[in-house]
Amino acid sequence: NHLFNPFQRDLPAYHRARLLQYYARRGRRDPGLYLSFVNLAVVGDEGDVFGNLLAIQAGIADEAMAHSIVNTVGAAHAGSSLPVRVVLHPLSHEHDLWRAYMGRHRQNLMHQYHNGGIWPFVGGFWVMALARTGLQAAGWSELARLAHANALDDWRFT
Incomplete structure (x- = not known):
């Protein structure tokens, strides 16, 4: 949790983890999400929705962090x-x-595939995250929107 959520108040016991936490925090504000990756040079601050929703479902995110993510x-x-x-x-x-x-290879174009595209199963994890954080009404609404998206003509997820 310390590496991917370096904005916590407490410090990791291991000195190398503290160093990485320092580098991850340097010049950044808390994004309200777990970072997607951390190394000494850069961090993944693009806002990995799926990874953060998985953290909620797996119980890695405590209640406060789960609400922050949602x-x-x-x-x-x-x-x-x-x-x-x-x-x-x-x-x-x-x-x-x-x-x-x-x-050059037309990879990772904005709003396509894993660079901001939509994946229906991630929508399902979004619905579960809303329910897990006590937002059942919003979860039902998002579930209806997800079902609608999957019913659209010629809509394919391949």
């Missing part, structure tokens, strides 16, 4: 495109993590 995903309107985007902030050509080969 609130952050909701505030980013990640569910405004059916059913929910898989990242909050898709990488653009200007982002530090963008690599030239991505453009």
Whole structure:
């Protein structure tokens, strides 16, 4: 938890974990989510929705963190495109993590596949996260939207 949520008040006991936590925090504000990766040079701050929803379902996120994740995903309107985007902030050509080969090979284009596309099963995890954090009415509403998205003509998830 310390590495992927380095904005906690307590410090990890292991000195290398403290160092990575320092590098992950440096110059950043708490995004309200777990980071997708951490190393000495950069962190994954794109807002990995699926990874964070899995953290809720697996019980890795405590109650406060689970609510923070749900609130952050909701505030980013990640569910405004059916059913929910898989990242909050898709990488653009200007982002530090963008690599030239991505453009050459038409990989990781914004709002496609794992760079902000929508995956129905992630929408299901979004529904479960809402229910787990006590937002049953919102969960039912999102479940109806997910069912609607899966019923659209010529809509394919391959």
